[in-house]
Each structure stands twice: as C-alpha cells, then as structure tokens.
Amino acid sequence: MKKYILIGLVVLVGGALLIAPLLKEDAPTLNNPKDKNAAVFTFKDNLATVGDEIVPLEIEINKELKKIELFYNDTLIQTWESPKGNLSFDFAPGKYGVGTRTLNLLATLSDGTSFVDNRMVRVLSDVIPEKLTPKILNTYPHDPTSFTQGLEFYDGKLFEGTGDPGNQGKTIVAQVDLFSGTIQKKMGLDVGFFGEGITIFNNTLYQLTWKNQKCYTYDIEQNLQLKGEFNYIGEGWGLCNDGQHLIMSDGSERITFRDPETFEISHTLEVYNNQGPINYLNELEFINGKIYANVWTSNIVVVIDPASGKVLQEIDAANLVREGQGYGEVLNGIAHNAQTGKTYMTGKNWSKLFEVEFTAPGL
Numbered sequence: 472m473k474k475y476i477l478i479g480l481v482v483l484v485g486g487a488l489l490i491a492p493l494l495k496e497d498a499p500t501l502n503n504p505k506d507k508n509a510a511v512f513t514f515k516d517n518l519a520t521v522g523d524e525i526v527p528l529e530i531e532i533n534k535e536l537k538k539i540e541l542f543y544n545d546t547l548i549q550t551w552e553s554p555k556g557n558l559s560f561d562f563a564p565g566k567y568g569v570g571t572r573t574l575n576l577l578a579t580l581s582d583g584t585s586f587v588d589n590r591m592v593r594v595l596s597d598v599i600p601e602k603l604t605p606k607i608l609n610t611y612p613h614d615p616t617s618f619t620q621g622l623e624f625y626d627g628k629l630f631e632g633t634g635d636p637g638n639q640g641k642t643i644v645a646q647v648d649l650f651s652g653t654i655q656k657k658m659g660l661d662v663g664f665f666g667e668g669i670t671i672f673n674n675t676l677y678q679l680t681w682k683n684q685k686c687y688t689y690d691i692e693q694n695l696q697l698k699g700e701f702n703y704i705g706e707g708w709g710l711c712n713d714g715q716h717l718i719m720s721d722g723s724e725r726i727t728f729r730d731p732e733t734f735e736i737s738h739t740l741e742v743y744n745n746q747g748p749i750n751y752l753n754e755l756e757f758i759n760g761k762i763y764a765n766v767w768t769s770n771i772v773v774v775i776d777p778a779s780g781k782v783l784q785e786i787d788a789a790n791l792v793r794e795g796q797g798y799g800e801v802l803n804g805i806a807h808n809a810q811t812g813k814t815y816m817t818g819k820n821w822s823k824l825f826e827v828e829f830t831a832p833g834l
Contacts, residue, residue: 522597
C-alpha cells in the first residue's frame with residue numbers, strides 16, 4: 472500500500488514540476504512588460520472638468536503600433552499614425568457639451584490586433600444659472616380634473632394633454648379655451664395608457680405615454696382624430712419642438728432630439744448646471760431658442776441651452792404653487808403663445824392657469 476502511495480507522490484511531484492513552468496509562462500504579471508496593453512492612459516482615475524477647461528492627456532506606448540485613435544463616445548477626435556514614444560494631447564471635452572461620456576483609446580498593431588483603454592469623463596457647466604421667479608400678470612380658470620402633463624399653443628390656440636393616475640381612462644388631448652378653461656375638443660386613450668408630454672408640429676399633435684413606449688399622433692385639422700403611433704424604448708415624460716426636431720425628456724437628465732417624420736433619434740444631450748446633472752426633467756417648452764423644463768416634484772423650472780445642455784437660468788415658481796396648487800398636485804405645464812409673446816404656467820389638477828413673465832426675485 473505504501474508502495475502505491477510513494478509512486479503516486481512521485482507522479483504528482485513530477486507533474487507539478489512539468490506544469491509549473493507552463494503556468495508561469497502563460498500567467499500574466501503586472502511586472503511583465505510584454506503583457507501590458509499596447510497603449511494606455513497614464514492616469515488611473517476618471518476625469519472631471521468644468522466648461523472649456525483643457526485637460527492634458529498623457530499616453531504611454533508599450534508596443535510598436537500601426538496607429539492610435541482617440542474617441543470621445545463615438546466621435547473620433549485624434550489619430551496618430553505609427554506613433555513613437557509617449558504622447559501628449561490637450562483635450563477640450565467642453566466643446567462637445569456637458570455630461571458624462573467615455574474617452575476611448577484604440578491602439579492597433581500592424582497585424583490588425585487592437586487594444587482598448589478607456590476612462591469616464593464628467594463635464595460640469597461653467598455657467599452659474601441666473602435666478603429668476605415668475606411674476607403673475609393674469610390669472611385664468613383651469614379644469615381641476617386635468618392632470619396636466621403637456622401644455623402647448625398652436626396658431627394661437629391652447630392645447631393640453633393629461634395623464635391618468637387613477638387608471639380610469641382619463642388620458643386625453645384637448646383644445647382648451649384660455650379664458651374659461653373649458654374643453655372645446657378632445658380625444659382620449661383607453662384605460663392603461665398614461666398620457667405624458669405633448670407638442671404640435673406641422674398640424675400634427677404628438678402625445679407621449681409614460682410606460683407604454685408609444686407616441687400617438689393626432690390631426691389638428693380633423694378634430695384631433697387619431698392618426699398613428701410611434702414606438703420608442705424607455706419612459707416618456709416631456710415633449711416640445713424647435714421647428715426641426717421633436718425634443719423629448721425621459722425623467723433623467725437626458726434630452727433626446729427626434730425626427731418628426733420617423734421618430735428616429737437624431738442626437739441626445741445631458742443637462743447639467745455648475746454642480747452636476749439635473750434629473751427628473753419633465754414637461755418641456757421651447758421658447759425663443761431655449762428649452763424650458765419642469766423639474767418633477769420641485770418648484771423649479773430650468774432653462775437649457777439646446778446646443779450644450781448647460782442650465783442658463785433657474786426659475787423658482789414657489790409663488791405660483793402657493794397661489795394655484797390648492798388641493799392639486801405638483802407644478803407642471805408651460806405654454807408659450809408665439810403670436811402674442813405671452814407665457815403661461817399651471818400644475819396637475821390646479822384650478823388656475825397663470826400668465827407670467829420671468830424676472831429677478833423681488834422685482
């Protein structure tokens with residue numbers, strides 16, 4: 472018995488001696504230069520910067536390379552052909568807008584083998600938002616049964632879209648008389664469809680749904696007759712348009728620009744102030760080249776640069792809440808009448824709608 476045990480031990484030790492060099496050869500070690508990535512960023516942490524600050528990037532090259540490409544998200548921003556030695560690059564992420572993105576370094580060998588190194592980059596706005604408040608100019612009645620999700624003027628007429636928190640089939644789009652608050656025309660959706668933001672483009676009214684992932688379209692010239700629908704992924708919250716794109720929020724800090732004909736995504740941006748992202752972007756309105764967005768559950772409306780995503784102004788509408796909320800829900804709903812230049816605000820289940828102008832606090 473001991474003989475067999477001794478033989479077994481000899482075999483085991485011999486096998487270990489044979490396998491050990493192979494394991495040592497194959498196992499990568501941090502100190503072995505040949506196992507390093509072909510090219511890497513020399514900094515370990517992700518990047519954080521503000522506005523148009525220049526961020527110097529240092530790149531370490533560990534192999535003979537055909538080329539190196541530097542991508543910011545999906546955008547190629549720099550290429551080096553047959554690079555020799557370490558590289559330096561002055562990176563200006565702010566020109567691509569604020570938000571969080573990925574910086575990707577793609578190194579390619581002569582045989583086509585590629586290596587990737589990446590970091591996250593967070594860009595804050597360099598703008599301290601101007602503080603404003605809405606001054607009430609006039610007050611109009613508003614239907615307190617309307618759970619306001621979208622508010623819009625088109626050709627001087629006021630339109631409203633509502634949600635259905637009780638799941639009772641109360642989601643509608645409607646043309647509303649400004650002076651009386653009464654509904655003049657309406658079209659509704661079935662139980663189970665929770666309406667969200669609306670906008671009107673080329674005689675077509677678009678209405679998002681919260682979790683149904685559908686945008687319904689209605690014909691303005693045919694008494695709001697249902698025309699069709701588009702599908703999208705994720706939640707629908709607010710909607711407006713800039714005369715070229717539909718502009719959509721989804722409850723995050725993200726704004727998505729879409730084609731009105733196909734609902735395909737054109738581009739996106741993230742909304743940041745000088746401290747970080749602004750989440751819960753809800754009902755939207757496009758006024759004089761800027762995006763106005765209700766921030767859900769707050770009294771704040773942020774004014775956004777549609778090119779960069781920077782918050783330019785913050786409107787504290789606490790005075791409207793005190794005056795108009797009553798037994799209703801949160802502030803929600805901005806509509807700008809381009810024919811008169813007047814702007815209106817209300818809230819969910821409010822009995823009042825206000826004509827306002829935005830001024831510095833105390834004026």
